[in-house]
Amino acid sequence: MLRIHFGHADLARTRFISGPDPLWEIAMSLQRFQTRRGRWAYAHWYRTARHRLQDKGLGRTLRTVLLPMFPKGVYFPDFLTPAESGGGLDAGLEAILATPPRQVLSEVAILDRTVGAPSWAPRLAEQTARREFAGILKAYYEAVIAPYQDEVQARVEAERTARGRDLLDGGTEGMLSRLGSTMRWSSPVLHLDYPAEDRDLYLDGRGLTLAPSYFSWNTPISLASPDLPPVVCYPVCYELPASAAGPEFADLSGTASLTGLLGRARAAALVAAAFGATTGEIARAAGVSASSASRHATVLRDAGLVTSSRNGANVLHCLTPAGAAVLRAATRAARGGGGRRIPS
Structure with missing residues (x-):
């Protein structure tokens, strides 16, 4: 067991890596x-x-x-x-x-x-x-x-998106409580099922870097030295509540070329997935049934434009790098290079 002790400053300085390490x-x-x-x-x-x-x-x-x-x-x-x-x-x-x-x-x-x-x-x-x-x-x-690389990037980005939703809903402590069954938050300590010896790590104002990893399996791992910048590498996981709230509609303004290419419902599904969306959220965004939304997500996934990850009854759909590139190109062409930034 590894116990990571947080102070108030550490909660503010906790962050995710920007992509796969x-x-x-x-x-x-x-x-x-x-x-x-x-x-x-x-x-x-x-x-x-x-x-x-x-x-x-x-x-x-x-x-x-x-x-x-x-x-x-x-x-x-x-x-x-x-x-x-x-x-x-x-x-x-x-x-x-x-x-x-x-x-x-x-x-x-x-x-x-x-x-x-x-x-x-x-x-x-x-x-x-x-x-x-x-x-x-x-x-x-x-x-x-x-x-x-594309698959690794997509899975890590999907994890960052899911945890970003937790951060918006519950702050840093809410996000820390949703890192998977091998990491348990009991304020002010994050408990990790750790393969090494039983120990304590005090952040002492340095904050913590979280590094979701595609190839990590089951148990998180941390640096052994307490003097190095604290980091936890952990398996990508997705744990969305059934009642997760999301966008009620997808903004298709400025994506006429995309709508012409994919059709309105499928374009709406791609836009909704830009910031992470469950199948139910895609259905609401596109104005279609859940079964239709699932079919649209399947087509986009088969085309390599989205990645889908299941946890129980919930599925989170996020853009792959290829999907983000398609959406950026469509919005850039329609808006002369401006508009809302699509995550890469």
Whole structure:
């Protein structure tokens, strides 16, 4: 159990990453190779990833380099998931290269005491070895994560949208109470079902960064060092109440070209999904029955324009990057580049 203690300032400074964190996704995807738990959810990715790695000559590298540094267990080095990777893979890799050698050696020693580090791991304190390791991380990302970038982006954006609705309805504490069954909010403490040792983390005014992850499964994870900027990487999840309120109609002004292309009801469904909408909300926005709204959402999903996530009786529909691009193009063409911003 990890207990994260909030003060009033921490609630105001709690935020979400702006999109998928590439180094956290690398770390979490490597966990998927080491357990059968949840493999059904990643079955297609797992099969294609193994083939892609073999085709790229990375099969042995996966076994001898990557998996030993990201073991499925209670610890992997903090310097492998720096905060800078929120700015993209290259920024994250540069932060890894800039890690002080003393920190690298210290965290490799913790890895060795915890689960056993590979014999070559202490050499990562040297810039040359670390640069080679960063190149391996980039090659792995390009082989098995970049091909799924749109899906990863869509799922993380859907999670951000769902939690943003919770924030609007219940403030930060309301949002923290809806992070899934493995995280429980009991003011002023967030309790996490944590795979590592039982411990407490005091934010002390630093706030918390929440990093929803496509490849994370079941349990959240945090940095081991209490001195680093606090972050929690957790599985994407969707928990919308049946009575969730949403838009009563979709504003189709300025989207005549989109209406001509898709039809009024389907265009309304796409507009409603721009900021997240349940099937019932799409039905109200488009002025159609729930069954018709479901069919429209299915067509948009099959076309790669929306992503749909179910939790119990509720389904949340959000734009994929392709859907956002279509909607932005339609509104930009009609309004000369102005108008309401569509989230990307």
